[in-house]
Amino acid sequence: MHAFDVLGDPVRRRILELLAGGEQPAGAVAARVGDEFGISQPAVSQHLRVLREHGFVTVRPEGARRLYAVAPEPLREIDAWLDGFRRFWAPKLDALGTELARGRRARRLASDPDTGRTPSA
Incomplete structure (x- = not known):
């Protein structure tokens, strides 16, 4: 099963x-x-099992409890696959960051009379 097949299920993503x-x-x-999903405990356990079997989570026994945690390696593999597509959104995010910084600067300058600006004449 491919990583995207595992994560294609909204319960497993949650x-x-x-x-x-x-x-x-x-x-x-x-x-x-x-x-949240209106499913039984055994159904959730099945989703945890799928995540565990495909390496997305680890499980650690502690007494009678089972503690689950995210395993980062499969997520790194997905991130590496996404690298080929970042060019589609990275420049847009950079531009958004620039515009947000400009807006913050403009608000700061407008609200602080002691900014050191020279009045335009």
């Missing part, structure tokens, strides 16, 4: 989003995702 915040017990993930 699980990764939750785990991106840090390691979590399977029960907490199942409760949150189950509530």
